[in-house]
Amino acid sequence: MTDKITIHWFRRDLRLKDNTALNAALNGPHPVLPIFIFDRHITDELQADDARITFIHQQVTTINVQLNSQYHNGLKVLQGQPLEEWQKLIHSYNIAEVHFNRDYEPYALERDEAVTKLLESHGIRVVTHKDQVVFEAHEVLKKDGSPYTIYTPYKKQWISRFNDLPSINRPQADAPANYFQIQIHTPHIEELGFKHSPIAVPAWNFNHVEQYEHKRDIPHLNHTSHLGPHLRFGTISIREVIAKTCYSEVFLSELIWREFFMQIMVHFPQVIAHNFKRKYDAIIWQNNSKQFERWCQGQTGYPIVDAGMRELVQTGFMHNRVRMVCASFLCKHLLIDWRWGEAFFAQHLLDFELASNNGNWQWAAGTGCDAAPYFRVFNPSEQQKKFDPELKYILKWVPEFGTMAYPQPMVEHKAARLRAIEHYKMALQ
Template sequence: MADKVNVFWFRRDLRLDDNVGFFKALHGKFPVVPLFIFDSEILDELPKDDARVTFIYDSLQAMRETLQENGSSLAMFHGKPIAIFEQLVKDFDIQNVITNHDYEVYAQERDKEVKSLLAEKEIGFYTYKDQVIFEKQQIVKDDGTPYVVYTPFKNKWKAAFKPSEHLKMHDTIEHMDALIQDSNLPNLSLSNIGFTSSDIKVPTYVVTPTLINEYEATRNFPAIDGTSHLGSHLRFGTVSIRRMMEKAIAQQNETFMNELIWREFFMQILWHFPKTQQNAFRSKYDRIKWRNNEVEFEKWKKGETGYLLVDAGMRELNTTGHMHNRVRMLVASFLCKHLLIDWRWGEAYFAEKLLDYEQSSNVGNWQWAAGSGVDAAPYFRIFNPMTQVEKFDKGKMYIKKWVPEFETQKYPEKMVDHKEARERCLRTYKEALA
């Protein structure tokens, strides 16, 4: 029988640096086999040129090269995680599997199944907090119930936060000698998993002191590249949340820090209220009689609504996999309120297209736009797509980039009248919520 080993399973933590679970694994008693599984349960639902899969693959290959420089490698597999582990326990004398927590509903069910299999083989399964500063029950009300309003959650978060404790870094570089000395662990190509390389690339994140300090002033204007592009990197864990929070604190920038806390707020909402991935947090909102007109939905998706900022946002999304956050709020509100199309349709389209798609934030923000979620906009707040242009793209620089034909005959007429759509929305919501 081969030597006893521990396995470290990379998932949403695609980095070697400051990775809590990986650090713990390297401090165990047995050599560590680094592992990544391309989960067919997830991949089978995706387009075959999905840019996020290319990004994951490229990130893994970079990690693999670093590991090989240390005499080891990264074992890569494709399939259902439970089936992969059934084979791994035959191929290796595994003592423990170590990984980091994942909070999404599917991930919890997957981990429960794997843990059960390993327990039958008397193999330990240990998970650690890595992708957030606070998780699960750590920031709750005094009576132990979860916060459902952001501001008191944020205040409690900040009161509990201790940089010396919560920003402790986990240096793995000095401990690479704990890895299994095998540079030929199984590798995969993109074609092995049924994918092709995407032309859309995940942008490099920019978290400079200048960007952080100008964030408050520039973040609402889509024509200015004032966003960090950090979302994808936090989603897949190519950066450490502790290092990003450290940068925000170093610049004493509350706004940037608050955005990172919003992410944790939505993650704990999904963890406490898993029903919200499909059902309204405020259940009476599930009584809304959505129109769900498929022709209108297609126009919205293509950016052919006749409303400039809505169309610019959708075209940016379709072309780049990104959409400015201010514009995301407008296009979501337009779909739910002007067109009376179910927020779940929009959430699913964003899930397909967004490079920085994170289920908790996407569901949370779509329910916010529809009025059905925690701390949501009141249902009678309906963005005016014309005044939004005046406020946030007055010079039409963003619009000119994505809707170059906007002053020509080629640009479509407005698909709905704002005033009529607003009144229709108010009537529909009132009837449902009465």
């Protein structure tokens, strides 16, 4: 067998620059072989032309090209169940160490524990690293050691800790190019059983951060950063993002919300399937499948809702203000379980992250930590007047609005609002 090597396992960190685990591996004593595994446990749940798979394939191809051209190395792309793929690697290479960045979702924790046990049983050292967050769940706690469940005090403590440790704001310097010498071909996407998606992930953009506070709620402006998918798959580090944007407190607050929901998921994993506030378990959802289908198709008769849903299905993106309106409409106006909407968003959102998707849906439904009160019901018509008064966003996605082809509202707002409040009140008795 060959000399000892170290393996870096790419997962949610698809970049060579400012990658904590990769840098640590490269600074070690053995040459580094990077790998990526298309995890069948995840990909088997997705369509073959899912835009996120296409994006991941593009990123691993780019990394492989960079490694080939600059370091005479390559990214070994595998496909299958991770435990089985690691068993093959153990028999193919003399592995001394394995480095990877930590993931906090329930399946990832279970997978990583199983892989770690396998590797350590073969005498292989496993080193995990913090990379996708500034603070992990155990690093921002109350004085009594319990987790925060309200955002504002969490944010204050997060910022206090952040200011005490300014070095975490800085991207890491490149490590020496201590790569295992091997030339590897990246399999074409079709070789892996996938298809190219017609939906492209937009590049991240910091040009609008200065105006973010004042223009972030105007959906037609497209003044968002489109950072979501890039943070989700790690094509840019959280440190680089903060270094470029920390002058905007409002933008920074959105990044803190991301970590707030992550620590909620870690400390309260039951939220994945259940209401955070269990008293809301008594809500009797209507769960009308025909009404749900109209919501999914953007045929509710409320143009701002329909515009958002059509934008989501066609592009994999929906403006954040519109996400709140669409989610509130499903849960409150239609009395459909937030879990139905969460699953639909998970299927389509390019920036889907389990913790944020779950946290935001429970916020909209009123069932989550620090959620909107149950009696707060967005009026879609008023939201439209406030944030899209000239119909620029609506007419882009609902061109038939104002014609006979556009449907009448499927529910009347006042009646739906009163019904929702009554249902929630009954559940809380």
